[in-house]
Amino acid sequence: MSTRDRLCGVALVLVLGACTTTGAGSTANLRTGAQPAVVTPNLGIDAKPEQIAGWDISVGPDGAGLPSGRGTVAMGAAVYEQKCQACHGAKGAGQPNDRLVGGQGTLATGTPVRTIGSYWPYATTIFDYVRRAMPYVQPQSLSNDEVYAVAAYLLNLNGIIGEHDEMNAQTLPSVKMPNRDGFIVVYPRPR
Amino acid sequence: MDDTKRGFLKKTIGVLLGASGLLAGRAARADAAEPPDVPQWMKSPGAGFNEYGSPAKYESKVTRTFIRSQPGTTGSGAARTPLEALDGMLTPSGLHFERSHSGVPDIDPARHRVLIHGMVKRPLIFTVDALLRYPMVSRIHFIECAGNSQLMYQPNPPNLTAGQTHGLVSCSEWTGVPLRLLLEEAGVDRTAPWILAEGADAAAMSRSIPMAKAMDDAMLALYQNGERLRPENGYPLRLFLPGYEGNMNVKWLRRLKVVAAPIMTKDETSRYTDLQADGKALMFTYPMEVKSVITRPSHGMTLAGAGAYEISGIAWSGNGTIAKVEVTTDGGTTWVGAPLSAPVLPRAITRFRAPWRWDGRAAVLKSRATDDTGAVQPERAAFIARHGTNATFHFNGIQAWSVAANGEVKHVYA
Numbered sequence: 001m002s003t004r005d006r007l008c009g010v011a012l013v014l015v016l017g018a019c020t021t022t023g024a025g026s027t028a029n030l031r032t033g034a035q036p037a038v039v040t041p042n043l044g045i046d047a048k049p050e051q052i053a054g055w056d057i058s059v060g061p062d063g064a065g066l067p068s069g070r071g072t073v074a075m076g077a078a079v080y081e082q083k084c085q086a087c088h089g090a091k092g093a094g095q096p097n098d099r100l101v102g103g104q105g106t107l108a109t110g111t112p113v114r115t116i117g118s119y120w121p122y123a124t125t126i127f128d129y130v131r132r133a134m135p136y137v138q139p140q141s142l143s144n145d146e147v148y149a150v151a152a153y154l155l156n157l158n159g160i161i162g163e164h165d166e167m168n169a170q171t172l173p174s175v176k177m178p179n180r181d182g183f184i185v186v187y188p189r190p191r
Numbered sequence: 192m193d194d195t196k197r198g199f200l201k202k203t204i205g206v207l208l209g210a211s212g213l214l215a216g217r218a219a220r221a222d223a224a225e226p227p228d229v230p231q232w233m234k235s236p237g238a239g240f241n242e243y244g245s246p247a248k249y250e251s252k253v254t255r256t257f258i259r260s261q262p263g264t265t266g267s268g269a270a271r272t273p274l275e276a277l278d279g280m281l282t283p284s285g286l287h288f289e290r291s292h293s294g295v296p297d298i299d300p301a302r303h304r305v306l307i308h309g310m311v312k313r314p315l316i317f318t319v320d321a322l323l324r325y326p327m328v329s330r331i332h333f334i335e336c337a338g339n340s341q342l343m344y345q346p347n348p349p350n351l352t353a354g355q356t357h358g359l360v361s362c363s364e365w366t367g368v369p370l371r372l373l374l375e376e377a378g379v380d381r382t383a384p385w386i387l388a389e390g391a392d393a394a395a396m397s398r399s400i401p402m403a404k405a406m407d408d409a410m411l412a413l414y415q416n417g418e419r420l421r422p423e424n425g426y427p428l429r430l431f432l433p434g435y436e437g438n439m440n441v442k443w444l445r446r447l448k449v450v451a452a453p454i455m456t457k458d459e460t461s462r463y464t465d466l467q468a469d470g471k472a473l474m475f476t477y478p479m480e481v482k483s484v485i486t487r488p489s490h491g492m493t494l495a496g497a498g499a500y501e502i503s504g505i506a507w508s509g510n511g512t513i514a515k516v517e518v519t520t521d522g523g524t525t526w527v528g529a530p531l532s533a534p535v536l537p538r539a540i541t542r543f544r545a546p547w548r549w550d551g552r553a554a555v556l557k558s559r560a561t562d563d564t565g566a567v568q569p570e571r572a573a574f575i576a577r578h579g580t581n582a583t584f585h586f587n588g589i590q591a592w593s594v595a596a597n598g599e600v601k602h603v604y605a
Contacts, residue, residue: 040372041324044307044315051316052308055446058387058397061455087263096262108470112581114461119472122455129457132395133293136264139393183464187401187475 057140059128063173066127069144070168073161076153079146083135092116092157097136101157104178117158121183123175126151148172246283253277255286257355266294267394269336271358274486278503280331280532280540282361284416289423290336290359292458293394296443300427303391305373305411309449312378319413319427325368328410330433331539333507335360335479337436337463337584343571344580348602353489356602357590360479360507362540365431366414371406374449381406383449387456388430391445398439399453400432401477408433411444434509434538435477436584438463468579478509480587481568483516483543483560494598497551502529505540508562513541515561520547522555522591522605523570529558554594555605571604 059065080092088094092101092115103113112118116126131147133139142150152167155175165171224230246253253276260268270289272282282288289295300319308314339359342349349356374386379402386405389397400409412431413419420426425442432439438458453459453475465473483506488494502520506513513535517526529545543558560568569577571588591605 038326038372040326040376041321042376043321043324044313044317044373044376045321047306047308047314047316052306052314055306056308056448057395058389058448058454058456060450060452062452107466107472107581108468110580112466112470114466116461120461122460125455125457125460128397128454132397133393133457136267136293136393139293139395182470183460183472183474185474187477188403 057128057132059124059131061122061124061173063124063169066124066169066172067144068169069148070166071145071147071149071152072166073149073152073156073163075145076149076151076156079142079150080153083138083142083146084150087136092154100154104158107179107182115158116154117160117178119179119182121177121180123151123155123160123172123177126154127172253286255289256358257351264294266291269338269359271354272361273352273354274358274360274484274505275353275489275491277486278542280362280505280534280542281416282363282540284363284418284421284424287361287363287415287421287424288334288336288359290338290437291392291423291442292396293392295423296392297422298391298427298443303427303443303445305428305444306446307373307377307449308446309387310380310383310451311374311449312380313376315373315377317373322368322411322428323413325372327366327368327413329364329366329414330408330410331362331364331534331536332431332433333360333362333479333509333538333540334431334437334440335482335507335509337438337476337479339479340482340586340588340590341583343586343588343590344575344582346580348604350490350602352491353484353486353590356490357484359437360505360540362507363415364417365410365412366417367410367412367428367431370409370411370430370447373411374405374447377449379449383451385450385453387446387448387450387454388439388441388444389446389448390425390441391443396438396441396458397454397456398441398459399450399456400430400439402449404432404435404477432477434479436463436479436509439477463584465578465582465584467582473582476585479507480585481508481510481513481560481562481566482506482587483513483558483568484590485518485556485558485592488556488594488600489592490600490602492600494549494594494600496598497549500547500549502545502547502556502558504529504543504558506531506543506558506560507538507540508560508564508566509538510566511563512537513560514563514565516541516543517559517561518543518545519557519559520549520554523557526559549594551596553596555603556592556594557589557605559589 087097103115103118106113148167155161255270258270272288305317336359386400410431413428430441430444485504487503506516516529518529519526529543532542535541574588593601593603
């Protein structure tokens, strides 16, 4: 049985089920807009692994998706001063844009300071975000080594890793962020 | 007074009158086209046809407002819908609020692709032309930025218009392909609980989406209010998740990766999480809670003396359909039901209207919405008591407008 046949079968069963129990099968369909037997043109083109590799830039908290490469705090300081400092201030102090360093212990006060060090729950997010979106005027221009290095530098400025620690696909996901347990997952319940 | 100055003065008066229809009424203009005179525009033929219409030039003040971009950027921030200048349930596409993280990309639809991969049997690439051949659905829904009304967390009323405080919500008819159809075609692993959605903007803005939502009422929206999406709303296509916070409705969608766990992107960890007073933050607060605001009269308007007025406003809930809106004109001592204007649709802006005879004395107007799950919009003080002032997002407290004896309407906390 093809996927398409299975889909139609499932839709049909759902509709019949709704009719027999509530008599409102057509209403249920109207809500989702689905027809009892959906005919789709099957126009998806098979994606080749190398095509996917070029676009798949997301990195999960377990490190899945991290590329090879490495970066040190010292390398990161040099990259930061050249590519990041103009917007984020010397040593991540902020201004004109987001502050990246400090703020630990402020979250329960009237003036919380949300930074990588005080708020971000996962170190992998630094790699994911910097690689895809930073520097603001030149996103996706940093090498993987440079992204690892900037992550190392920012983690060190926040007192989370040592000045000689190296960040790579193994070490970055193992970094325990100070606010890792500061979140309450709400979904799927309403707030 | 020379003619230029006189012309300017007339124009200024006209704008002032137009800015608030409430002033209206009896102020007659010297050159008014009143009977018995025949107006000038009936004495010669009007303008010809044009290819794409624009609002009347006399409405040029009705624009997106309170446009704020991050320092040093022009396209990282938001522009708000001027709610106080609109009526009905739909937002004109050109006034739909904007929220972008790195500007509006200029995407050639012929070169845009959507990739579905990850935990699927067949990773697939779709062209925009291909997607346009799929069965579509049309639905009227609001989108609200999670950060809408965030100024209400401030200790003092921000003294801004309804649009400036609440204008990160808009409502359109959206038409597109049910996401479920494309996931099925790719042979999605139905046990996989999440999908990473990513845009083709310079921020490659990305969010993790629950599979349950993707398989329920999610769509890839291609049309907005009958025409193809506006660039600032995701052209050539966006993810649409009815009722969920705006940020998850990823614009310029280019990639969907089916995954076993949330990716924990920047915009679902460091942003769009709601920091509570105790220092813990709520994460994955997806549906926008029940909410309403009176748009007329509202801050910045002036009532033209005692008499009959209509209180008009909007209500919406990401969790369902608006069941009831009540309004008060005495600061909350007495509440009366405000009739809802049909159609009343799930996860859509619902217009309410209530007649009001103003006695010319100081008054405080508020609206309170209830949705069909039974959720009631809380008073601001109760909301703050529960969530604190640091949450930034998902504020849905009641908005109050004071009316002074001289007719001036202002934003107050009451």
